Amino acid sequence: MARVLINFPQRAKRGEIIEIKTLIQHPMETGYRLDSKGAVIPRDIISRFTCAYNGDEVFRAELFPAISANPFIAFSTLATESGELVFSWIDDNGQIQSEIRQITVE
Amino acid sequence: MRALLAAGFALAAVTAAFAEIAPEARRSGDDFVSPEIRAMQNDETANPGMLWVLQGETLWARKAGAAARSCQDCHGDAMASMKGVAARYPAFDAVLARPLDLEQRINRCRTEHQRAEPLAWESEDLLALTAFIARQSRGLPIAVATGPELRPFLDLGKELFRQREGQLNLSCSQCHDDNWGKRLAGSVIPQGHPTGYPIYRLEWQSLGSLQRRLRGCMTGVRAQPFDYGAPQAVALELYLVERARGMPMDAPAVRP
Numbered sequence: 001m002a003r004v005l006i007n008f009p010q011r012a013k014r015g016e017i018i019e020i021k022t023l024i025q026h027p028m029e030t031g032y033r034l035d036s037k038g039a040v041i042p043r044d045i046i047s048r049f050t051c052a053y054n055g056d057e058v059f060r061a062e063l064f065p066a067i068s069a070n071p072f073i074a075f076s077t078l079a080t081e082s083g084e085l086v087f088s089w090i091d092d093n094g095q096i097q098s099e100i101r102q103i104t105v106e
Numbered sequence: 107m108r109a110l111l112a113a114g115f116a117l118a119a120v121t122a123a124f125a126e127i128a129p130e131a132r133r134s135g136d137d138f139v140s141p142e143i144r145a146m147q148n149d150e151t152a153n154p155g156m157l158w159v160l161q162g163e164t165l166w167a168r169k170a171g172a173a174a175r176s177c178q179d180c181h182g183d184a185m186a187s188m189k190g191v192a193a194r195y196p197a198f199d200a201v202l203a204r205p206l207d208l209e210q211r212i213n214r215c216r217t218e219h220q221r222a223e224p225l226a227w228e229s230e231d232l233l234a235l236t237a238f239i240a241r242q243s244r245g246l247p248i249a250v251a252t253g254p255e256l257r258p259f260l261d262l263g264k265e266l267f268r269q270r271e272g273q274l275n276l277s278c279s280q281c282h283d284d285n286w287g288k289r290l291a292g293s294v295i296p297q298g299h300p301t302g303y304p305i306y307r308l309e310w311q312s313l314g315s316l317q318r319r320l321r322g323c324m325t326g327v328r329a330q331p332f333d334y335g336a337p338q339a340v341a342l343e344l345y346l347v348e349r350a351r352g353m354p355m356d357a358p359a360v361r362p
Contacts, residue, residue, distance in 0.1 A: 003160055003161055007151035021149075021152060023156075025157045068311055069312065070154040072146075
C-alpha cells in the first residue's frame with residue numbers, strides 16, 4: 001500500500017466550502033524512460049482519482065504520463081452532511097487504493 | 107611603486123577568489139526558492155517529504171535485527187529524544203575516531219545495537235528514517251560541534267570545498283561563495299547551506315540525501331564523485347554544516 005496524506009477540516013458548518021488536499025506516494029513512471037541498459041521502464045501511473053462523499057462522486061481526475069511522481073491533488077466541495085469521504089486512486093492495472101475519512105457537519 | 111601596486115592587486119585578486127561569505131550576507135537555501143515551492147514545503151499536507159517522514163515514524167517503532175529492538179526501545183519518543191539531533195550532525199564518533207553523518211549514525215545504530223544489516227544509501231528506508239529524525243529539528247538552529255578532534259576533518263572539508271576539480275576545473279567555492287545569486291542556466295545558484303536535508307528535489311521526483319546532492323554537483327563539473335559514505339564526502343558535509351551554523355533547519359525541505 002502506498003503512503004497517503006489526506007487533509008481537510010474534520011468539522012465543518014453545513015453549506016461551508018471545504019478544501020481537501022491529497023498526496024500519494026507513487027513513482028508515476030511515464031513509460032518513455034530507458035534504464036541503464038537501454039530497456040524501456042514499463043509505464044506505471046495512477047490513471048484515475050475519485051472522491052465520493054456519502055456515495056456521491058464529488059470529484060474525479062484523470063492523470064497522464066506528464067504528471068509528476070507523488071501526485072498532489074487539491075479540490076473543494078460543499079459540506080452537506082456528516083458521513084464519509086472515500087478517496088480512490090486507480091492505476092493502469094486497475095489496482096485500487098482506497099482511503100476512508102470521516103467528516104462531521106453541524 | 108607600480109610593481110608593488112600590481113602585486114597588491116594580484117594579492118587582492120587571490121583573496122577575493124577565496125572570499126568566504128560575510129556573516130550578514132549568508133542566506134539559507136530557503137531564501138532562493140520560489141514562493142510556490144516555499145508554500146509547498148511549509149504546508150505539511152503538501153510537502154511530499156512528509157510521505158517519507160510518515161514512513162520513518164513507522165520504522166522508528168519497528169523491531170529489527172537479531173537484537174529484536176526498535177529505535178524507540180532505546181530512544182523513546184523521537185519528538186523529545188531526537189529534537190535538535192539532526193542539527194548537530196555530522197558528529198564525532200569516539201570509537202571510530204572520525205565524524206559520522208546522520209545516515210551513517212543510523213546504520214551504526216543498526217549494526218551495533220539492533221544487530222541488523224545496514225540500510226543501503228538512498229534506500230527508501232534510510233531516507234525515511236533520516237527524514238523522520240531531521241523533521242524533529244525543524245526550526246532549530248544548526249549547531250554542529252567543533253571540538254579539536256573535528257578540526258582536521260573541518261580543514262579537509264574546507265580544502266575540498268576550494269579544490270578545483272573535474273573537466274570544468276571548478277571548485278564548490280567558485281559557484282557558492284563567489285557567484286551565488288547569479289544564474290547557472292535557468293537556476294539561481296544558492297550559497298550551498300545544507301539546512302533541509304534530506305530534501306525533496308522536484309528534479310529528482312524523490313527525497314535524496316546531501317551526499318546525493320554533492321555527487322550531482324561533482325558529476326556536473328565532470329569530476330569523479332565521492333562514493334557514498336566516503337570520508338571526504340563526510341568531511342565536506344561537516345564543513346558545509348559548520349558554514350551554515352545558526353541557520354534554522356527546514357528538513358524535509360523542497361527544492362527545485
